[in-house]
Amino acid sequence: MLTVLNKTGRHGLAEVYLGMVRRDPGLLVEFVDACDPALGGRDRKWVVVVSTQLGCPVGCLMCDAGSRYQGNLSAAEIMAQVEQVVAANGRDPNDSLKFKVQFARMGEPALNGEVLRALWALKERWPQVIPCVATVAPAGRDRWFDALLALREYxxxxxxxxxxxxxxDGQRDRLMPYPKMPWQAMARYGRRFYRPGQRKPALNFAVGGDWELDAAALASRFDPRWFAVKLTPLNPTATAAGNGLAAGGPSSLLDRSADELRSRGFDVIVSIGDPGENDIGSNCGQAVWRHRHTGLRAAASPAR
Ligand code: SF4
Known part of the structure; x- marks a missing residue:
């Protein structure tokens, strides 16, 4: 069902897997095994990032996953990515203080109904798992989002x-060229999703382009009582470079944006990955992109 073709990166930080599904060398997935040694490693927090589709139909200007879309992964194929990582580590995720599975690699999770089945399967297998769904909030998927809301209670x-x-609005549509929920619908949904004592739904911004992050406009649409903001430097992907988007950006831009958002009442998470992650191609879509375009099977050195 899932055959691992290659694994790159550093064990104990981030390893990117490149896999093939359905025994078809043209059907490639990538997934990530990550932990932070400074925070106590897998004993404290273990993160697995999975793909939900083969490529992605959204085609964001900064992401390598959107270059080719070949359909949905099944729930079993999504689960197989997690199982592969767990088996490679030879340990039980139930022993980790936090075992997190992020639906945030290749694909838009809300466009795949199998993601809901995979969530059920995860819960049955590892009851303490914490899922994380990252989505552009595609329009026309109300039933999927309602089902997710019901599932989250478990x-x-x-x-x-x-x-x-x-x-x-115009920039948002250019960056993520797919029909999306209106702001009000996102705000209502996030409000319903939030549970006191748990993490607030996050509004993600890749910072580094010259696109707009207006703290006042954001606060007028999203209530800081129910929403946090996450800022990440724009990753250096081939697609971003091809679209003329400059990666990185000065940290002063991140700091200034964070200050403005905090002054509006938002909790702000500034997420700057290890610089080594760019070298190993751990950004979304990069492993498959490199395999297709250079034949290098992701980056240079084997993981272990
Ligand atoms: S960022 Fe996410 S939604 Fe956008 S193209 Fe990449 S995988 Fe798809």
Missing amino acids: FRDFQLQFSVNSTD
């Missing part, structure tokens, strides 16, 4: 992230 915590990227 987990001890459940994280939701909306990829927003710009507070300007």
Whole structure:
């Protein structure tokens, strides 16, 4: 069902897996095994990031996953990614203080009904798992989002992230060229999703382009009581470079944006990954992109 073709990166930080499904060398997935040694490693927090589709139909300007879309993964194929990582580590995720599975690699989870079945399967297998769904909030998927809302009650915590990227409608549509929920619908949904004592739904921004992040506009649409903001430097992907988007950006831009958002009452998470992650191609879609375009099977050195 899932054959691992290659694994790159550093064990104990982030390893990117490249896999093939249905015994078809043209059907490639990538997934990630990550932990932070500074935070106590897998004993304290273990994160697995899975793909939900083969490529992605959204085609965001900064993401390598959107270059080719070949359909949905099944629930079993999504679960197989987690099982592969767990088997490779030879340990039980139930022993970790936090075992998090992020639906945030290749694909838009809300466009795949099998993601809901995979969530059930995860809960049955590892009852303490904390899922995290990252979505651009595609339009026309109300039933999927309602089902997710019902499912979230079965987990001890459940994280939701909306990829927003710009507070300007035109820029948002150019960056994420797919029909999306209106702002009001996202705000209502996030409010219903939030549970006191748990993480607030996050509004994600990749910072580094010259697109708009207007703290006042954001606060007028999303109540800081129910929403946090997550800022991440724009990753250096081939697609971003091809679209003329500059990766990185000065940290002063991140700091300034964070200060403005905090002054509006938002909790702000500034997420700057290890610089080594860019070298190993751990950004979304990069492993498959490199395999297809260079034949290098992701990056240079084997993981172990
Ligand atoms: S960022 Fe997410 S939604 Fe956008 S193309 Fe990449 S995988 Fe798809």
